[in-house]
Amino acid sequence: MSQFMLQDIWKPVIEIVILWFVIYRIMLFFAGTRAILVLRGIIVILLAFFIVQRLNFLILEWLFTKLFAISVLALLIIFQPEIRQGLANLGRRHLFEIIKEGEDFDLVLKEVLTAVENLSNSKIGALIVLAKEDPLSEYIKSGVIIDGRPSSELIQTIFTPNSLLHDGGVILQGGRVMAAGCIFPLTQKEQLHRFLGTRHRAAIGLSEETDAVVIVVSEERQDISLAYKGQLYQGLTREVLFSKIKEIFKTEGGRWLKRILPAG
Amino acid sequence: MVKKNFTRRLIIIITTHPWLKVISLLIAILLWFYIQGEINRFDY
Numbered sequence: 001m002s003q004f005m006l007q008d009i010w011k012p013v014i015e016i017v018i019l020w021f022v023i024y025r026i027m028l029f030f031a032g033t034r035a036i037l038v039l040r041g042i043i044v045i046l047l048a049f050f051i052v053q054r055l056n057f058l059i060l061e062w063l064f065t066k067l068f069a070i071s072v073l074a075l076l077i078i079f080q081p082e083i084r085q086g087l088a089n090l091g092r093r094h095l096f097e098i099i100k101e102g103e104d105f106d107l108v109l110k111e112v113l114t115a116v117e118n119l120s121n122s123k124i125g126a127l128i129v130l131a132k133e134d135p136l137s138e139y140i141k142s143g144v145i146i147d148g149r150p151s152s153e154l155i156q157t158i159f160t161p162n163s164l165l166h167d168g169g170v171i172l173q174g175g176r177v178m179a180a181g182c183i184f185p186l187t188q189k190e191q192l193h194r195f196l197g198t199r200h201r202a203a204i205g206l207s208e209e210t211d212a213v214v215i216v217v218s219e220e221r222q223d224i225s226l227a228y229k230g231q232l233y234q235g236l237t238r239e240v241l242f243s244k245i246k247e248i249f250k251t252e253g254g255r256w257l258k259r260i261l262p263a264g
Numbered sequence: 265m266v267k268k269n270f271t272r273r274l275i276i277i278i279t280t281h282p283w284l285k286v287i288s289l290l291i292a293i294l295l296w297f298y299i300q301g302e303i304n305r306f307d308y
Contacts, residue, residue: 012296019292027284043291050294053301133280211280 029135038078042071108150108175109245115155116217116224117238125219126159127169127199129182130245134210136178140171143182150177159217169202169214185209187230195221196232203227213248215241 030036049064076083112128119126129136144165148154150172158165158180168181187204203214207227214227225234226241228248236244278285 012300016289016292016296019295020289023291023295024285024288027288028281043287046291047294050298053298 114152126217128215129171130213131173132211140179143179
């Protein structure tokens with residue numbers, strides 16, 4: 001008897017868990033885009049439909065059913081860019097997971113840090129973003145798409161003064177240099193030091209909005225900083241930066257650095 | 265050490281995007297019941 005009951009329970013539980021995972025991944029993918037507003041609307045309609053169905057309101061149920069039939073086509077049209085991007089990212093995301101865990105991640109990071117060190121020594125400002133889980137598609141769109149293999153030379157060239165892409169930030173995602181000249185939101189914190197300019201404010205701003213790791217090189221002070229989850233950590237050496245970034249990507253957060261600036 | 269890391273990872277997995285997880289779980293449950301209802305209604 002209990003064996004039959006167990007069989008009746010585990011199948012729906014597994015099905016719900018799979019559905020949960022799929023829905024969560026879809027929502028996570030849309031979280032950083034404008035499409036999340038449309039998605040919220042759809043969720044509200046779905047909930048309303050479910051309630052209407054449970055209460056047996058036949059007319060409303062009929063209406064919702066017809067509405068859904070039309071909305072499938074509408075959704076394909078509305079989400080066309082996101083669907084295309086999502087499908088293209090499927091393979092890339094998988095690759096990213098491998099890169100994140102494997103030795104390739106170290107190589108990419110070393111290239112980035114070499115560039116950061118050279119830029120700092122040359123008194124050239126830089127803003128480099130390492131994407132984590134949150135999608136940065138909105139910010140990538142604000143810049144110029146590169147989709148190139150990361151190398152210290154490429155990053156240094158981008159930030160060379162007077163180059164067309166030196167303004168704004170570079171985004172690294174999926175082990176690739178995705179875009180340059182990207183615009184990020186500025187933080188609204190008022191407790192920041194007066195010597196922190198727009199570049200640092202943009203770094204903190206982006207780290208407040210997303211889970212991305214942002215490296216900043218100050219052109220005046222040659223200082224290397226790191227912004228993560230709304231906090232700015234200044235005066236870092238290459239070695240400290242390397243180990244801390246590795247730690248963030250390995251553990252997805254945690255207490256890994258002594259906070260230098262107040263939370264604000 | 266391994267156990268500590270595992271616990272830490274588990275905490276991080278649970279605490280990242282908690283609302284998104286709760287909402288998606290609710291939708292998954294509703295969707296499952298809806299599909300189950302449709303299956304029963306049309307006797308697949």
